[in-house]
Amino acid sequence: MKNHRKSPLDSHHIDPQVCSIDLRLEILSKAPFFAGLSHEQLKEINSFFRENGFQKGDRIYYEGDAASRLYAIATGRVKLTRHTPAGKNILLDILVPGEFFGSLIPEQNDEYPETAQALTDACILSIGAEAFQRIMLLHPSISVKVLLALKDRLKNAHETVRQLSAYAVEKRIAHTLLKLGEKLGERQEIGLLIQVPLSRDDLGDMTGTTTETASRVISQFQKKGWVLTGRQWIAITHWEALTSLVDEELY
Amino acid sequence: MKNHRKSPLDSHHIDPQVCSIDLRLEILSKAPFFAGLSHEQLKEINSFFRENGFQKGDRIYYEGDAASRLYAIATGRVKLTRHTPAGKNILLDILVPGEFFGSLIPEQNDEYPETAQALTDACILSIGAEAFQRIMLLHPSISVKVLLALKDRLKNAHETVRQLSAYAVEKRIAHTLLKLGEKLGERQEIGLLIQVPLSRDDLGDMTGTTTETASRVISQFQKKGWVLTGRQWIAITHWEALTSLVDEELY
DNA sequence: CGGTAGTTTGAACTACGTCAAGGGTCGTGG
DNA sequence: CCACGACCCTTGACGTAGTTCAAACTACCG
Numbered sequence: 001m002k003n004h005r006k007s008p009l010d011s012h013h014i015d016p017q018v019c020s021i022d023l024r025l026e027i028l029s030k031a032p033f034f035a036g037l038s039h040e041q042l043k044e045i046n047s048f049f050r051e052n053g054f055q056k057g058d059r060i061y062y063e064g065d066a067a068s069r070l071y072a073i074a075t076g077r078v079k080l081t082r083h084t085p086a087g088k089n090i091l092l093d094i095l096v097p098g099e100f101f102g103s104l105i106p107e108q109n110d111e112y113p114e115t116a117q118a119l120t121d122a123c124i125l126s127i128g129a130e131a132f133q134r135i136m137l138l139h140p141s142i143s144v145k146v147l148l149a150l151k152d153r154l155k156n157a158h159e160t161v162r163q164l165s166a167y168a169v170e171k172r173i174a175h176t177l178l179k180l181g182e183k184l185g186e187r188q189e190i191g192l193l194i195q196v197p198l199s200r201d202d203l204g205d206m207t208g209t210t211t212e213t214a215s216r217v218i219s220q221f222q223k224k225g226w227v228l229t230g231r232q233w234i235a236i237t238h239w240e241a242l243t244s245l246v247d248e249e250l251y
Numbered sequence: 252m253k254n255h256r257k258s259p260l261d262s263h264h265i266d267p268q269v270c271s272i273d274l275r276l277e278i279l280s281k282a283p284f285f286a287g288l289s290h291e292q293l294k295e296i297n298s299f300f301r302e303n304g305f306q307k308g309d310r311i312y313y314e315g316d317a318a319s320r321l322y323a324i325a326t327g328r329v330k331l332t333r334h335t336p337a338g339k340n341i342l343l344d345i346l347v348p349g350e351f352f353g354s355l356i357p358e359q360n361d362e363y364p365e366t367a368q369a370l371t372d373a374c375i376l377s378i379g380a381e382a383f384q385r386i387m388l389l390h391p392s393i394s395v396k397v398l399l400a401l402k403d404r405l406k407n408a409h410e411t412v413r414q415l416s417a418y419a420v421e422k423r424i425a426h427t428l429l430k431l432g433e434k435l436g437e438r439q440e441i442g443l444l445i446q447v448p449l450s451r452d453d454l455g456d457m458t459g460t461t462t463e464t465a466s467r468v469i470s471q472f473q474k475k476g477w478v479l480t481g482r483q484w485i486a487i488t489h490w491e492a493l494t495s496l497v498d499e500e501l502y
Numbered sequence: 503c504g505g506t507a508g509t510t511t512g513a514a515c516t517a518c519g520t521c522a523a524g525g526g527t528c529g530t531g532g
Numbered sequence: 533c534c535a536c537g538a539c540c541c542t543t544g545a546c547g548t549a550g551t552t553c554a555a556a557c558t559a560c561c562g
Contacts (some may be wrong), residue, residue, distance in 0.1 A: 006527090006528095007527090082409065082413050084413065088416070088417045090409075090412060090413045090416045092409055092412065104402060105395060105398055105402065107399070113406045113409060113410075133395065136394070136398075137391045137392070137395070140389075140394060141388070143391060143395065143398060144356060144384065144387060144388070144394065146398060147356055147387075147394060147397060147398060147401065148358070151355060151356065151401065153405055154405050154408060157405060157409055157411075157412060158343055158364060158365065158408055160412050161341060161343065161408060161411050161412055161415065161459075162333050162335065162341045164412065164416060164459060165339070165341045165415060165459035166335045166337070166339045166341060166459075167335075168518090169517080169518070199539095199540065200540075200541065200542090201540080205416075208416035208417075209518075209519085210518080210519060210520080211540090211541080212519080212520080212521095212542085212543085213518060213519075215540095215541060215543085216542080216543080218541095219541090219543085231526080231528075231539090231540060231541070232527095232540075249336045257559085257560090258560085420549080420550070450507095450508060450509085451508075451509065451510090452508080452509095460550075460551090461551060461552080462508090462509080463509095463510080463511085463550090463551080463552080463553095464549090464551075466508095466509060466510060466511085467510080467511080467550095469509095470511090481509095482507090482508055482558080482559050482560075483508075483559095483560095
């Protein structure tokens with residue numbers, strides 16, 4: 001029953017200081033809101049972005065910092081968290097290349113409402129909020145795309161509210177694993193591996209519970225053969241079992 | 252200790268079928284995203300809207316309906332809810348005149364993610380999602396305003412997630428009362444009256460708890476002299492007590 | 503004035519948090 | 533390359549906040 005295998009996660013050891021120009025253009029063109037722009041336009045927009053490398057664990061910005069820039073992930077994973085004075089963390093989202101975060105629009109005295117931290121070494125593009133606003137005013141189709149993305153995030157946030165309000169921990173964790181599997185899953189021999197370093201603590205912070213409870217639930221899942229897991233990684237081995245747990249109407 | 256006063260809520264008995272043209276223009280001009288448009292432009296935009304009256308309790312649309320229109324409140328209050336198969340409700344937001352809801356952007360096979368229900372008799376303006384998108388493409392400044400509004404809602408939703416994840420029921424209810432007080436509060440002799448019919452059930456649905464627990468907590472608050480309450484109404488009588496309960500760091 | 507719908511309170515139960523201790527994995531430095 | 537220390541994970545025992553079920557009470561409407 002022991003599973004002390006080495007972590008199956010890709011290390012993706014990039015030189016964090018370098019995003020090749022090709023990569024930048026590719027990232028920008030893949031970002032949902034620049035879809036449909038010409039190569040010329042993309043190149044011009046690209047010139048407004050600057051890039052920064054971050055190492056695993058680095059904070060990109062802190063909750064409460066003056067909000068001035070919009071960020072987009074070129075490579076790596078970023079997590080967004082909020083905190084409580086009592087020291088509890090809330091993990092709001094895990095973002096992948098092509099996704100954006102930070103300040104979409106310049107506002108007076110605006111603060112970042114969350115902290116952004118690199119979960120892996122990461123290359124991050126960023127642009128001043130004013131510059132981005134100028135781009136949006138110039139290309140109205142972009143704002144519509146941004147709107148769609150925001151609408152989607154709002155829907156997700158509301159779904160999280162529903163989960164926290166109405167479902168027991170076991171279901172919330174199963175649901176979260178499935179969502180992570182869809183977004184970050186990578187098919188491997190061991191199962192659908194969630195490609196991001198994810199501790200029990202993180203999982204607890206995503207589902208509004210404690211490290212210990214998250215650990216107990218995951219242990220149960222593993223005993224039942226639904227997941228395979230180790231230090232900072234999880235793979236889903238029995239997708240249907242998790243979905244049927246989530247969908248069953250019983251309390 | 253008895254408080255069986257008549258409900259102090261305004262009844263606002265409007266004829267739900269009528270929004271005067273002046274009212275419509277005023278509503279639209281007050282809506283954050285049309286701020287700064289000329290009277291001419293407003294009039295033109297106004298022509299795209301149609302109006303409908305709803306009586307207290309009427310559903311405007313249901314979660315899962317095909318999403319096709321954007322709504323704006325002229326008069327009255329609207330609540331947005333989600334549901335679970337087990338029958339539990341989640342109250343996501345209470346909206347007031349000038350606020351919008353529904354479908355911001357037309358998308359293939361899009362469904363409303365929540366149910367919209369009139370909390371009072373209400374006059375609601377609405378516009379087809381395609382028409383609104385055309386307006387946004389024509390007036391890029393509008394999309395930026397819409398973006399700001401969405402960003403604000405996302406922040407609120409994340410705050411709700413934080414509340415549900417990290418705070419005990421008592422604090423969540425106190426916090427919710429304060430937010431409601433800010434948004435819907437009306438200074439009266441009895442205190443800051445929350446101007447909307449709000450049952451214990453609703454309050455439970457807003458804070459992820461049950462009717463009974465909401466009732467118990469509110470009873471405590473009333474015993475301590477922090478609120479005055481009756482059937483479907485609450486007034487805050489001791490604002491500072493609630494804020495200090497919310498802010499204290501103890502668990 | 504009677505009925506419906508909202509509110510209150512009690513008592514029993516339970517999911518989950520808390521506290522505590524022990525074991526495994528990984529990276530770092532010798 | 534090995535060994536140490538830091539960090540992560542697991543499991544147990546216990547306490548309690550909040551749910552559930554049930555019953556009585558009260559405001560409001562027709």
